Amino acid sequence: MTPLGQVVLAIEEYRRFVVSQIRKARTDHEFGQQILQKWQEAKARIGTTVTPTGLRLPRLALPDLDEAGEIARFLCEEGLPGEFPYLTAAYPEQYLEPAAINSKENENRRNHEKPFIEEPTRLFAGLGLAEDTNARFHYLSRNQRSKRLSTAFDGPTLYGVGAAADGVFGKIGEGGVAIDTVEDMERLYAGFALDQPNVSVSMTISGPAPILLAMFLVAAKHRFGPDVGPKLRGTIQADVLKEVQAQNELIFPIEPSLRFLADMVDYSSREMPRWYPISISGYHIAEAGATPVQQAAYTLSNGFAYVDYFRNRGLDVNVFGPRLSFFLDCGLDVEYVALARVCRKIWAIGMREVFGGGNRAQILKLHTQTSGRSLIAADWHNNLTRTAVELMLACMNATNSCHSNSADEPFTTPSEEYARYAAHAQAILLEESGLFRHMMNTLPGSPGMKVIGNAVEEAILEEFREIEQQGGVLGAVERRYQRSQIQASGHMLENQIYDGVRPVIGLNRYFDQGRDWPEVRMMRTQKEQKRLQLDRLQDFEKRHAEESERCLDRLSEVVDNGGNVFEELTRTVEHCSLGQMTERLCEVVGKFRPMV
Amino acid sequence: MSPIRILTAVPICDGHDSAINTINLEFIRHGIEVIYLGYHRSARDIARAAVQEDVVAIGLSTYNGGHIEFFGEVVDLLEQRRLAPPIKLFGGGGGTITHADAQIMYGHGVDRIFFAGTPLEEMVKYLRGGYGDVARFPYELAFAGSDQFLSRQLTLADNGSGLPPQASETASAASKRVRSTKVIGLTGPGGAGKTTLIDELVLRFLHSHAADRRAAILSHDPSIVGSGALLGDRATMIYSQHDRVFMRSIGTRGMTGGLSLSTDRCLRILAESNLFEFILMETVGTGQEAIPFGVDRHLVDQSVLVMPPDYGSRIQLQKIAMIDVADVIVVNKADLRGARTALTEIESRIRTNRKGQSLLCTQANRHRDTGVDQLFELLFTGTGTGTDTPK
Numbered sequence A: 001m002t003p004l005g006q007v008v009l010a011i012e013e014y015r016r017f018v019v020s021q022i023r024k025a026r027t028d029h030e031f032g033q034q035i036l037q038k039w040q041e042a043k044a045r046i047g048t049t050v051t052p053t054g055l056r057l058p059r060l061a062l063p064d065l066d067e068a069g070e071i072a073r074f075l076c077e078e079g080l081p082g083e084f085p086y087l088t089a090a091y092p093e094q095y096l097e098p099a100a101i102n103s104k105e106n107e108n109r110r111n112h113e114k115p116f117i118e119e120p121t122r123l124f125a126g127l128g129l130a131e132d133t134n135a136r137f138h139y140l141s142r143n144q145r146s147k148r149l150s151t152a153f154d155g156p157t158l159y160g161v162g163a164a165a166d167g168v169f170g171k172i173g174e175g176g177v178a179i180d181t182v183e184d185m186e187r188l189y190a191g192f193a194l195d196q197p198n199v200s201v202s203m204t205i206s207g208p209a210p211i212l213l214a215m216f217l218v219a220a221k222h223r224f225g226p227d228v229g230p231k232l233r234g235t236i237q238a239d240v241l242k243e244v245q246a247q248n249e250l251i252f253p254i255e256p257s258l259r260f261l262a263d264m265v266d267y268s269s270r271e272m273p274r275w276y277p278i279s280i281s282g283y284h285i286a287e288a289g290a291t292p293v294q295q296a297a298y299t300l301s302n303g304f305a306y307v308d309y310f311r312n313r314g315l316d317v318n319v320f321g322p323r324l325s326f327f328l329d330c331g332l333d334v335e336y337v338a339l340a341r342v343c344r345k346i347w348a349i350g351m352r353e354v355f356g357g358g359n360r361a362q363i364l365k366l367h368t369q370t371s372g373r374s375l376i377a378a379d380w381h382n383n384l385t386r387t388a389v390e391l392m393l394a395c396m397n398a399t400n401s402c403h404s405n406s407a408d409e410p411f412t413t414p415s416e417e418y419a420r421y422a423a424h425a426q427a428i429l430l431e432e433s434g435l436f437r438h439m440m441n442t443l444p445g446s447p448g449m450k451v452i453g454n455a456v457e458e459a460i461l462e463e464f465r466e467i468e469q470q471g472g473v474l475g476a477v478e479r480r481y482q483r484s485q486i487q488a489s490g491h492m493l494e495n496q497i498y499d500g501v502r503p504v505i506g507l508n509r510y511f512d513q514g515r516d517w518p519e520v521r522m523m524r525t526q527k528e529q530k531r532l533q534l535d536r537l538q539d540f541e542k543r544h545a546e547e548s549e550r551c552l553d554r555l556s557e558v559v560d561n562g563g564n565v566f567e568e569l570t571r572t573v574e575h576c577s578l579g580q581m582t583e584r585l586c587e588v589v590g591k592f593r594p595m596v
Numbered sequence B: 001m002s003p004i005r006i007l008t009a010v011p012i013c014d015g016h017d018s019a020i021n022t023i024n025l026e027f028i029r030h031g032i033e034v035i036y037l038g039y040h041r042s043a044r045d046i047a048r049a050a051v052q053e054d055v056v057a058i059g060l061s062t063y064n065g066g067h068i069e070f071f072g073e074v075v076d077l078l079e080q081r082r083l084a085p086p087i088k089l090f091g092g093g094g095g096t097i098t099h100a101d102a103q104i105m106y107g108h109g110v111d112r113i114f115f116a117g118t119p120l121e122e123m124v125k126y127l128r129g130g131y132g133d134v135a136r137f138p139y140e141l142a143f144a145g146s147d148q149f150l151s152r153q154l155t156l157a158d159n160g161s162g163l164p165p166q167a168s169e170t171a172s173a174a175s176k177r178v179r180s181t182k183v184i185g186l187t188g189p190g191g192a193g194k195t196t197l198i199d200e201l202v203l204r205f206l207h208s209h210a211a212d213r214r215a216a217i218l219s220h221d222p223s224i225v226g227s228g229a230l231l232g233d234r235a236t237m238i239y240s241q242h243d244r245v246f247m248r249s250i251g252t253r254g255m256t257g258g259l260s261l262s263t264d265r266c267l268r269i270l271a272e273s274n275l276f277e278f279i280l281m282e283t284v285g286t287g288q289e290a291i292p293f294g295v296d297r298h299l300v301d302q303s304v305l306v307m308p309p310d311y312g313s314r315i316q317l318q319k320i321a322m323i324d325v326a327d328v329i330v331v332n333k334a335d336l337r338g339a340r341t342a343l344t345e346i347e348s349r350i351r352t353n354r355k356g357q358s359l360l361c362t363q364a365n366r367h368r369d370t371g372v373d374q375l376f377e378l379l380f381t382g383t384g385t386g387t388d389t390p391k
């Protein structure tokens, strides 16, 4: 049995445990009294808040229970926010504004330029060259209390080919930022105090992730000195398995890719303890067409596969476990009412029971992105509404950070205008509306949410059992299991849209606009900029021509003799470009054979 | 009538394959033969494959920008070949291709762009209407030696495949002797890793043979007469996307046994072109009874049976006919459980066969696998030794 099979058993066991706890609370008087007391204490701890209209509310809404069995059920199945099994929320308080925002002592906090809370907003951005994206980062974060810079890379960077590679000229700086060298990396985050706790960086890249993180670390050292490592905060995606299953950006074969990843995790847990070295992602799985249940099942099982892999490498689950984070999609299907909540619970149980993870390793920390694929070109301003609905679902699931898509998503890297609306959508939901800022758990707990959650949980387990049958996650990957399921669902999705089974307003019903091409501002990268990127790259390679070959040889050696490749990369990136490094690594470990 | 044959792909540095996967399936459902080249493919790879497969059109699905340049590059590469009739280029990319972009692309010779929200039937209708019966004639002799000349010959041979092969062609034990090109046939059950093994052999060929030496691959995929098919082997190839490799995919069009009715003719054309040092022929995944190259293996010079180590749980060894016929037996995926058992079982079987068969163990999905090195030596230089059985 693989660890995934053990997770299934652990969850089944946990369900039996819940039933036994409920029974015990009802039959064992002493235990029942303990539960009631715990409940009273929890309620007593809840502070109060006053809304602008003068309504007094508790800062946490709990179900109105006075019977020990039902209380035990709530505590075991859902848990208080920040408590096992974390169904309600990862932390005791999220999105809440400070208790007495109107009181005198908070006078100085009433700064109209900044939100009262540490906002979850983390907008994905990348366009043109490093300085263009840098300008976008400054624009997006100008009103933010916490500056969360989330980086989209262009195609050549994602595939680890240099801007000078044959036939890629047109793609430089399109759909993301072009990064070829450590110097580009310095330009990318210029002006941001990366050593400060209110700045964090996210890099959405997996194939060449260790190279990019090495560039980031070295660029930060250039700016903030050699000791900056422990101060750096952020995430790099580095999710090898979902690349194979859905996103198609793997460069090296699976085995060396996992090894490079483990080297990076090993290094960063030691030297960059505030960094999240992997973001286990379901977003791409869902966007490639998977159903919500498939998304959750493949993502969680990938997560458990990583934990197993790192553990086998001798890493400590309580050291790397708390540094794992997740990234899920949130679309319009009904499953999203409870999907992420259920994921938190499954993760917590699996980590505790199967891998021996402590509290901090049990918590599934979640970034959510609203669904890009639900946004369409026809009558495209409707995308504002779609995103708003999805955002609300994401916050009902207590996501820890969030990207909301821009309405111009079907066409282009967002223009400033629609990126602003996307950010404001979050502010409207969390700061302007009263839904989330006064009280935790305002909306969860409805019968519908529970019914959906239970159905989703069982369906995820069923998928786990199927994957286990296929020899566990890696066995199933090898057999194309996840890929073929995702593709079949993607095909079904498109057919449902064209058959009208799945209503899409403006596309298969209510055509109030013709088929004329709409007015959209396309954000493209100019030829001159593309050429500038090429020139910079060639100039860098020329300046480092003497050292680069030697550095690459040393890198090959480290790969061959089993040393820590990430650690070596922190030296290689000083003198070599991304394209040079991937090319060399491909020579040593081979290329990923595409799965279609 | 032979099916419409097209090639589809996603451009370089782009992995958005969800749209093309769906579109491929729709095309196939409507009787079109689709050769899928996969994602992250360069313009050169796409143009080369289209010529070698002699398709009527190329469909590209692009999302990561730069489509004006990329489509233009493909058109230019095709034009340089002076193809008759020209291969048309069409495609889509949701909302990333604007109407204004499309106008520029049409000006550059692109035939048709499908915008976001286009119903799937509309694309099928377009192919049916525009490419239903494109007449194809042999290229003039001035083109002899070019990929398009050869690939057109193969098309004409393949399209005659409704007819039974001529007697002289089937009894071609003699024809084997006249050719200067060595034909190596690879067969085995689906999932054994034949395509990967071929690609790895090609890599070694490219490294070890002079830059003017070429190899050919003839690959079979299952298809049914009168319906579409997905010919997808090219998509998983890495090293075979190379000017020194000529690859052709053919659908079996209803033939059982692993090959097509036109295989014999296609092989002869490839061999007699004298362009290739080696021809690697891959059958479709075969069942236990298949002896695709004939008992006297008249179609090939050397036959290779590729087996996954876990066959034992599925088919009993005694029942696999090819084990008695193949010159070389390869147990691939040697990392999987059961490889040891498989080797021992096959070893004892071929020992009793006393036919001088070779047995090798490979792990084709591992970079620089020494088992593949040995296989390469054995097949391409004739010097290597496998676990050669006592004579």
Ligand code: B12
Binding pocket: A126, A152, A153, A154, A155, A158, A174, A175, A176, A204, A246, A247, A248, A249, A283, A284, A287, A288, A372, A373, A374, A375, A376, A408, A409, A410, A411, A412, A413, A414, A494, B008, B013, B014, B015, B016, B017, B018, B019, B020, B022, B023, B059, B060, B061, B062, B063, B064, B065, B090, B091, B092, B093, B094, B095, B096, B114, B115, B116, B117, B118, B119, B120, B123
């Ligand atoms: C799904 C998706 C993804 C998935 C892809 C999963 C997969 N395996 O395919 C994931 C999440 C992995 C992804 C990642 C990225 N994506 Co994306 N993605 C999309 C999204 C949401 C939908 C595209 C889609 O598949 N639609 C479904 C298809 C069926 O419908 P359609 O697009 O309308 O196409 C129709 C027609 O055009 C036609 N058609 C399409 N192709 C073809 C081909 C032929 C031959 C024919 C006949 C017809 C045809 O058929 C369709 C049906 O009518 C779009 C935004 C959007 N809403 O459109 C962004 C989008 C395409 N992505 C974008 C980007 C930038 C990326 C990334 C580079 C982000 C990054 N920096 O990391 C990565 C790169 C991934 C990679 N490997 O290359 C940008 C491109 C921007 C640009 N060109 O300037 C977009 C527009 C989003 C945005 N605004 O930023 N993405």
